[in-house]
Amino acid sequence: MRDCFELRATDGMARVGRLTVPRAGVTVETPALMPVINPNIQTISPRRLHEEFGAEILITNSYIIRKTEDLHERALEEGLHEMLDFPGAIVTDSGSFQLAEYGEIDTNTSEILQFQHDIGSDIGTPVDIPTPPDVSHERAARELDRTETALADAAEVETGEMLVNAPVQGSTHLDLREEAGAHAAATDLDVFPVGAIVPLLNAYRYDDMVEVTAAAKRGLHADCPVHLFGAGHPMMFAQAAAVGCDLFDSAAYALYARDDRYLTVRGTEQLDDLSYLPCPCPTCTDHDPDSLRALNNREREEALAAHNLHVTFAEIRRVRQAIREGSLLELVEERARAHPKSADGFRSLLDQAEQLEASDRVSKGTFFYTSPESARRPEVLRHHERLNRLETPETVLLSQFGAPEDHDYDAVWRLKPPFGPFPSSLSESYPLNAELPDTLEDAAYVAAADGVASLVEANPETTFTVGHDDWPAAALNAVPEGVETEDLSELGE
Numbered sequence: 001m002r003d004c005f006e007l008r009a010t011d012g013m014a015r016v017g018r019l020t021v022p023r024a025g026v027t028v029e030t031p032a033l034m035p036v037i038n039p040n041i042q043t044i045s046p047r048r049l050h051e052e053f054g055a056e057i058l059i060t061n062s063y064i065i066r067k068t069e070d071l072h073e074r075a076l077e078e079g080l081h082e083m084l085d086f087p088g089a090i091v092t093d094s095g096s097f098q099l100a101e102y103g104e105i106d107t108n109t110s111e112i113l114q115f116q117h118d119i120g121s122d123i124g125t126p127v128d129i130p131t132p133p134d135v136s137h138e139r140a141a142r143e144l145d146r147t148e149t150a151l152a153d154a155a156e157v158e159t160g161e162m163l164v165n166a167p168v169q170g171s172t173h174l175d176l177r178e179e180a181g182a183h184a185a186a187t188d189l190d191v192f193p194v195g196a197i198v199p200l201l202n203a204y205r206y207d208d209m210v211e212v213t214a215a216a217k218r219g220l221h222a223d224c225p226v227h228l229f230g231a232g233h234p235m236m237f238a239q240a241a242a243v244g245c246d247l248f249d250s251a252a253y254a255l256y257a258r259d260d261r262y263l264t265v266r267g268t269e270q271l272d273d274l275s276y277l278p279c280p281c282p283t284c285t286d287h288d289p290d291s292l293r294a295l296n297n298r299e300r301e302e303a304l305a306a307h308n309l310h311v312t313f314a315e316i317r318r319v320r321q322a323i324r325e326g327s328l329l330e331l332v333e334e335r336a337r338a339h340p341k342s343a344d345g346f347r348s349l350l351d352q353a354e355q356l357e358a359s360d361r362v363s364k365g366t367f368f369y370t371s372p373e374s375a376r377r378p379e380v381l382r383h384h385e386r387l388n389r390l391e392t393p394e395t396v397l398l399s400q401f402g403a404p405e406d407h408d409y410d411a412v413w414r415l416k417p418p419f420g421p422f423p424s425s426l427s428e429s430y431p432l433n434a435e436l437p438d439t440l441e442d443a444a445y446v447a448a449a450d451g452v453a454s455l456v457e458a459n460p461e462t463t464f465t466v467g468h469d470d471w472p473a474a475a476l477n478a479v480p481e482g483v484e485t486e487d488l489s490e491l492g493e
Contacts, residue, residue, distance in 0.1 A: 002223040004163060004190055005246075011328040011364075012356040012378060013217060013244035016320050019057075019191075019225050023161040024081075024089040024122040026056060030225065031241050031323075033316045034059040034091060035309070036232070036251035037084060039071050043254040043305045046086035053309050056088045059249045062116045062124070063095030063105065079120035091249075092121040096128050096167070096195070109153040117162050123191055126154040128167040130196040130229075133208065140171035148183055155187055163190035165227070171196065172208055174215035181219025191225050192216075194245070198230035206236060206345025210243050214352045217244045222359070234265050234315035238332045239345050241319045243352070253312055257304035263311050266338035271304065281310035326364030329377060333370055350376040357382050367431035372443035375418035379431040383419045384451050388458035390423065398452060399467035401488050415466065417444035420451015445475035456480045 009016040017030040035049050037060040049055040060080075065071045074083050080090050094112045095105045107115075109126040116124035128150050129143040147169045154164050166189035170176030177194075184192055194216045200209045213228065220226065225246045231237075232250025240248065256263060260271040264278070271292060277284035283292075283306050292300060322328040336346035349356070350373055357378035367379055374380075393410035397403070398421040403412035413421045417440055419432060426432050436444075449471070456464055457480075466479055470489040479485055 002190060002225075005223055005225045007222070009324045010359055010361055011323045011326050012242055012360045013214075013352075014241045014319075014323045014328050015244070015246065016323050017225065017246055019246070021057070021089040021122045021163060023120075023163070026087075026089050028056045028089055029320070030246040031237070031316055031319055032057055032247055033232075033312055034227075034247060034249040035253065036060070036249050038251075038254075039065050039084075040068065041254075043257060043301060044309065046084045049309070050086060050088055052306075053313050055313075057091065057247075058084075058086060058088065059091040059093060060084065061095070062092035062112060062119065062121060063107065065092075065119065066095075066107070066112070066115050075119040081120055089122045090120075091123040091165075092116045092119075092125060094125040094127045096125070096130050109150045110157055113154055113157045113159060113164070117157070117159050121162055123163040123165060124154075124159060125165040125167070125193075126150040128169060128195060130167075131169050131171040132196055133172045133199050133205070135171050137173050137176070140169075140173050140176050143171075144169050144176055144180055147180070151184060151187055151189060154189060165189065165191045165193050167193045167195045167229075168216045168220070169195050170212075170216075172200075172212060174211060177212050177215035178219040181216040183219070185219060185221045185224050191227055191247070192220055193227040193229045193247075195229045197228055201231060201233070201236070204339070204341035206239060206341050207348035209236075210239065210345050210348040210352070213240070213243045213245060214349075214355060218355065232312070233268075234263060234312045235267055235335060235338060235342065236345070237315050238319050238322070238328065238335050239342065239349060241323065242328055242332050242349055242356075248316075250312055253308035254301075254305050257301045257308055260300070260304065262304060263308040265311065265315050265335060271300075277307075279307060279311060281307050281314075283307035283310070326361065327368075330368050330370065333373060346373060353378045353381045363430045365430070367434035369418065369434055369436045369440070369444065372441040375441075375443040375447040380418050380447055380451075383422070383431070384454045387421070387451060387455045390455070390458075392455070392459045392462040394461070395463045395465075396421075397465045397467055398455075399488060400469045401467065404467075404488075409465070415448060415452075415468065418447035418451075420448040421455050442472045442474050445471045446478050449475045449478035452483065453478065453480050456483060 004020045006018045019028045035058045065075050113124050128147040131140050131143045166184040168180045170180045227247035228240050228245040231248045232252040262269045274289040283303050322331045336342040360378050395410045397409040397412045398415040400415045414424050465484045467486050467488040
């Protein structure tokens with residue numbers, strides 16, 4: 001077990017945790033945002049990130065520091081914390097991004113990790129190979145071998161209390177991502193970045209991001225803190241947390257501000273297109289769009305970067321709260337409605353329902369059914385899988401309206417979409433206490449019929465009757481043969 005990471009709450013694959021960073025002497029609550037600091041250009045100072053925005057951890061690039069003469073000397077002489085004036089934990093990248101962009105760099109894992117240690121980094125990174133999406137399986141496997149060699153080299157470097165990243169690569173090949181996760185988890189390294197995700201995010205391929213990350217998580221262990229490299233837009237934090245990511249790094253706050261772009265949890269707006277500032281942060285309460293546009297370039301960039309940070313940190317806090325109260329999937333769905341590609345990502349997440357269910361807690365507050373996708377949530381899957389634990393008498397009526405006044409069934413059970421059948425005594429238990437809209441889509445009734453099928457399969461000696469509320473044909477067709485169905489909708493009027 002890795003003693004640097006402690007789980008405090010879970011919701012599906014999402015977790016609130018505590019990452020202890022011994023060299024910095026701090027413990028970071030996760031999910032956490034790591035603002036990216038360009039050592040040459042600081043739009044918002046690291047000290048201000050800590051004091052105004054609550055940043056506990058940031059990330060900067062040790063390769064740039066090493067290649068820039070004055071920064072190199074200052075970092076070795078003063079130490080990274082003094083040079084950046086930041087009291088929290090500092091992560092350093094290795095130059096892998098530059099390797100991906102330019103094809104080669106003049107360092108290797110042993111050299112760059114030693115340099116990161118010497119300048120006082122708290123979490124260092126080896127030189128991995130960030131294989132882009134959609135390359136051949138052969139190329140991805142070959143480059144993954146080089147990354148795994150880098151992890152072996154990293155394990156040989158004497159890093160003292162500095163934690164070390166173990167990047168998980170493999171392009172868009174799910175078998176390689178899972179293999180890479182298992183290999184990384186088997187090392188003694190500490191933090192596990194899922195790499196080469198930025199091209200997917202830039203292309204709004206949120207469904208592929210979910211699949212790739214879920215595959216990596218299948219290889220990693222529960223005690224592995226996961227960093228989604230390059231995932232800095234607040235609109236996707238909930239989705240990425242739901243698939244098990246704990247750390248996010250963001251350069252978006254500064255890069256977008258440089259181009260007069262204004263972040264929201266629903267997407268990105270151009271400042272020129274705004275008539276109002278729909279945000280209560282200090283930037284937006286002190287300005288209107290006209291006064292922001294009137295600032296000089298430097299002042300406007302800083303003001304927009306501050307707004308972008310406020311929105312981004314607020315979303316991280318919102319995600320943590322949702323995990324603690326067990327409502328993260330509702331938040332994911334709310335965010336998914338903001339963009340068609342986010343909706344694709346949400347559906348891809350629900351394709352992983354079995355994986356989500358494995359780490360989901362059994363009891364929460366209230367299940368809210370808000371769309372057809374709610375019928376595919378892990379709580380529904382779990383209910384169907386556990387129906388085989390229930391004993392049934394010889395004859396059972398499964399009814400949406402409770403027990404008729406005169407009946408000759410041995411038992412009458414509730415029938416509630418999307419879960420299906422259950423004894424009435426469980427009606428107030430999670431998730432069967434679900435809040436449903438008055439009008440449901442076919443998917444909810446089909447899911448309920450799937451629950452009936454699970455119960456019938458587990459109890460072949462019982463005679464079942466389904467008393468339904470005008471179910472659609474798709475749901476009635478999903479009811480097993482031999483089960484009588486009766487429309488009781490008049491009883492509900």
